[in-house]
Amino acid sequence: MSSLIAIAVGLAYIALMGSAWRFRESAGSSIMSWLLATLSIAALTSVIGIVPRDTDILGVSHLGQPALAVYAASLLLIIYSALTAAFLQQPRAIRLWSALGGVWWIAVVILSLVDGNASLAAETWISAIGENPHAAGLLAIAGWLALSGVLLISIFEKFYTARLPELANQALFWGVVTPLPLLGAIMGASSVAFLRETGWIIQLVGLASVTYGVISLRVVDVRETLRIATVNISLMLVTVIAVLVALLVAEEIEAEANRVVVLAGVALATAAIHAPIYAVSNAFANRVILRTTDDLATEINQFTQAITGVFELSEVTDVMIQTLRDVLRLKRSSVLLISPLEDGAFEIEPYQPKHSANNATMPRGHLTADSPIYQRLFEQREVLLQYDLDYKPEYTAVDPTTRNFFKQLHLAAYAPIVVQGQLIALLACGPKLNDTPFSERELATLKTLANQAGIALRNARLVSDLRTREHDIAESNRRLEAAKRQLEALDAVKTDFITIASHELRTPLAQIRGHTDIIDAMNEQGMLDQDQLYGLTTNLRKAADRLESLIGDMLDVSQLDLSAMDLRFVEASIENVVRMAIEPLQESIRNRRQSLTARGLRGLPPIQADMQRLVQAIRNVVLNAVKFTPDSGRIEITGRMLTDQQTGQQQVQITISDSGIGIDKQNQEAIFQKFFRIGDPGLHSTGATKFMGAGPGLGLTIAQGVIQGHGGRIWAESDGYDPEKLPGSTFYIVLPLQPPVGERRVMSFRLAGEASPPDTDEVRPTQPKKPEGLADRVQPNSDQEPPAEEDEVFEETNPTVFNPSASRAGLTAAALAAAQEQSEHGLESAHPPGDKTPPDEPPEN
Template sequence: MNAYQANLYLPLIAAGLYLGILIFSQIQRQQEKQQASWLVAALIISIGWEFSLFFNNSIPFPNFPNIVLLLSICALGGATSAFLDWQPKRRYLILAGTAVLTAVLINILTPNHVFMLPDGQPFTITNGTIITFLAWGALASALLSATWREYRQTGFPWHANRLLFWFFVLSFTFLGEFIQFFDQTGFIIAGQLLRFTGIVGLAYGIASFRIFDVRARAQRMLAFIIINTLSALPLILSVIIVFQFGTALNRGNDIFTSILIALVITLGFFLYQPFRRLIGRLVYRYLRGEGVNAGQVVRNYSQAISRTLDVQQLSVLIIGTLSELLETNRGALLLVTQLEEGGYEIEPIPAMGSLPRHPIRFAHNDLFINTLVTQHQPLLQYELDFNPTFKALNDDEQSWLKEMTMELYVPLSSGEDIVGLIAVGPKVTAVPYQPNELELVQTLADQTVVAVQNASLFSELNDQNEHIRYLNIDLVDQNEKLEIMDRVKSDFITIASHELRTPLTQVKGYADILSAMNEENALTREQTREIIGHINRATLQLEQLITAMLDASQLDVDGMQLTFVKTKLDTVLRLSAEPLIQAMRERRIQLDIEGVADLPPIYADFKRLVQSFTNLLGNAVKYTPDSGSIHVKASIVLGQDKEEFVEIIIQDTGIGIDPKFHSLIFEKFFRIGDPQLHSTGTTKFKGAGPGLGLPIAKGVIEAHGGRIWVESEVEDEERLPGSSFNIVIPVRPPGSEDVVDGETAVRPAYLIG
């Protein structure tokens, strides 16, 4: 260790410098706690390493300084894993600890080996030294490769710049350690300087989240070297000319020689500044690319946005301009609306790239929005991720910002009012945004405020006009519906008078016959029974009409009062079809029922359900021509909350229903067709009643918590497209929770007869 003896106090000086960094890092309390803790550990171990170098000859443990250096790499690995947010950091620390422990054991347990150098000199080295060097190389390589891999995988330029900086300072640190392995004074001094520089860089990277642009700084240094080297050519040529031709010129006139030399030197100085400017422009154009004329860009941009009133077109124009200017392929206009209840709502208007369209709300005191308003300058995603000030952002905001994957947010504000944001993605070239670019983007954003306000007003006006247009359409539909319903009321008077007059006429006629024959004493028992039968049928028809009207009136007052019992639908449908069997047989209409027997019992009002399906099946019979068919299909379906529903579809091969009447047929007293052609036949083809059957059916279904609707292409008596009535009823409707499970209703007493 002759080199260390020659530089006896160098380790103590280095230890003092590391102690200074340690004290400074403790004063600066804004660092990430975990990163700072590992840095402090690395500094303490570095101080111990320097002291181990100083007292190396007094330490009996073999290879002790290198073992301490391995511990320092372990601490640097912990700082790196925290800096990179490296998930498998525990695994790395376990491997690093295992490597250190292995090196310690081998240093203690294995003997020295003597190697012969090519010049015949013996070279003594321990197995522990070899293992220590190998472990050092493996750990250093692992840290550098992990940092480089994270750098290559990072999509945001400023995030990548942070990792690139860490890679370089780690490289300086490890390079400084490596060259100190050579036992030479110059190598040791250079290694100490390099390692100290690297440690200072690591402390700077942890203490400050704002890290300078590494590539831009390297470009400026390279440009400085190239420009100054090439700019010196005129002076160098002047000197060469003087030295080359000075001897020959001195043989002649001394005055002429002096004047010529002075002219050459003066010419060199005159050419220096223009040549330097030319070289500077060429170098910067090569390194940074073509510059932009900011004034021309602002003028063209202002003219373009002033002619755009559509928000989507404005978003495309803004991001398109920035894309050409900044070489980005991702961006959006974010409209900011101040809510009446306080806070902000941000709605993305995508222009380039795939972006989330859902709006997000921010509180009125939100840090993200207020920072943009108060500072009135672009905000980088890098700031949001690493500036300790923004740690207060909640999880929803951070998740939304991560989903946006933007590099830059530019406020569109005037005073304290913010109307929007311009969100710009990272550059395609992966180069960070420079200060002059951010300033230009903010200038363009200031030019955009009025355009966004105008576009928002224009968009609101269009929305209002569209809303008014829909209101007008709805008003026309309602007027048409009112006209139809007004006509329906008139038709109902005609139909109701017919429906009421017919049975009343029959009653009155048979009563007159009965009275006349009674006065003549000409009535027989058979005649009396026949006349009374006609009167009973007429009164039954009258009773059914009045009952239907009373049921329909309940729909408007307080709804139907239902009594829930456990019910089987196959029984309901069988009883509903019974009154229609004779008519279907006479008209050769086939009725098919499918899947009903497999359904579980439901909880329903048995009587009302039979009434409802009787009306639906009767409607299908009336509008299905002779020799047609009616198909009933039932099945179990599941709702959103796994609630069971029964779906029944009644499909016929009838004349169909015009789509414009699909909702009207469920209105009271509405019927399709000319009321002058009214027929009292309840089962005849196109026969019609008072228009109460379907409304009552709908009321019963909805009272059970279900739905009913009709599907039909068109009304066509030639093509016969048919109609399909869809009914969905819950197995356990609201209000049936208190019904105790008991026997299933089969045929209640009020339906017997």
């Protein structure tokens, strides 16, 4: 009898292998290989059952039929574990099961053959293992228990962590059927014929279910099947109880003439009582166990009424989302808006209300008309499941970007909303509250809701688009108004500039013409002597210098606009740069009884800079402080090292502060714009250093352009504008020790005869903007050595007029010569008239 059952089971395994081979392409080669291997080993176990149990294989007493059954059962458990890992999509676990299981199986075989006490060949070795323990038997049983336990734990761990309900249902299905092949394999190694034959049958049923799970894309819903079975059993019990009660009552009725009538009355009463009890039980079971609703039509009708006449897109989507959650009992749901693009594709945008608590930017996807997704949603008008998108073969050609977009949404089903032949949105569902897959009834409900919402959603989108266009038009009008005001302000600035420029140009021209007329008249009369000629030519030179300076500023600003200002970098000392910047201003500072001090400059390391341009920039900032600081005011220049926390780059910060009239907060960025001036241009003063004698409004613009050309930053800070309280202002200049490679407009300055370096990329100056969060980006360098003297007060020794518009070669040579000449000397002290402060002590301002 056992041989017949073994043969039948073996033939059944061959049939299962044939069915699995037919679906090898759809299931995948990896998992199909493990399935065929599992079925082959299972068929081998049935073949081993045909061998007589007292046969010694190859004449080895320890290698009998029971030992072969143990070997086959152990090998089956290993192969089935690898099959489980492949089914659960755990490639690393496949290698782990194979390696550990292989070692364990080989150890069992070797111990059973080597150990003389091993009795795996005995029919009763399992029952006798307690009385006669041996290593091979203990290792085999321990391996069976360990493999079974770890396998079941990994299956249910996958069930709880699956991202899709279909994957969770597959894991649950595998967990339900897995005990069958495990138990069948162990029972097949038993010495009891009944247990052994029962184990073969149980193993066959289990592996048949496993084969169904592998070759089927979607397995039966285990939890729904259990609920239906529970309901049917419960209703059957209600009927059984009613019939049983009727039979018990019928037994008590005596055999009388009217017994038939009494029995009929009992049957009628039983049916009358059973009918309502059955109805109530059925309704209770459907509501509690199956969780179905009988008022679906009512809810859909209420949904239609709720969205009718609503034109706010947020309200329509809120009603749709809430209805979906209530009807299908979802964890989450969403509406994906679809808009056509110019190239024929479609953009998918998850709708997010403007006042949503989640302010994270939602991803956007794209869909083409030839995509299988579009064909499913638009042409077939069917619901698309995320599980099908991930695992069905017809969706393998979907663009990876589109596939990742849908995966990032963490949704489970998408129903198309089509209106007048256009796909306008998708009604999307997340997992259900009980994490079960969607049934056909639920997918039909989702499709119905999508069809009902089409008209309302289209109207709401039209209203939303109209409001968006109105907002865009209003925003465009606002920008046009702002541009108009800016153009009017620019026109006013140009008018003021013409006024100022004409005055600036007319004054030196009038001086030149007046002095030339005097020279001509005195020459005709023969009254021109050497001293008079020297005085007149000196005045002519000053007027020409003033005119040339103004024209040079205009040319510099034009170079900044065209990004054409070249910078030639040499090693420069900050101390010498500041000294050369303020030397031409010393006489004006002394005449106005102002105090100028400098601190912390000697300890600063040299930087790579264009000497001429950097001197010009710092002079313009200091000149601005001189002009807007009243007489007897003070100006302070300080320097220190900083470290950029983002790049770790060493930087030099120069701070120029004054006790002047201050700067309005709204003008602290505007002062770096060209032609910007504070005050009425009609009150313009020609004096270069007179109090509030504003020039043409180009100095700070040039300073900013030069500093940005060095890879640095400049900005101003002040508590406000007040000519009476004099809050003062502070200008910050930050320069890197080495300008970034991209900031170098030309290569470093080179001597005659040196090879020309390769051209570097051109960098255009950025727009003036105060750095945000500079206090967080830069920190004082604690390693900086303190300066030799606490205060360094500049003194004018041999004033030299430094003209920014002079020739570059001459100025560069002069700068290098001045730096070399004064490199061994410290900064000497000079004070306004009447100041008695010693040179080595800080002045009292």
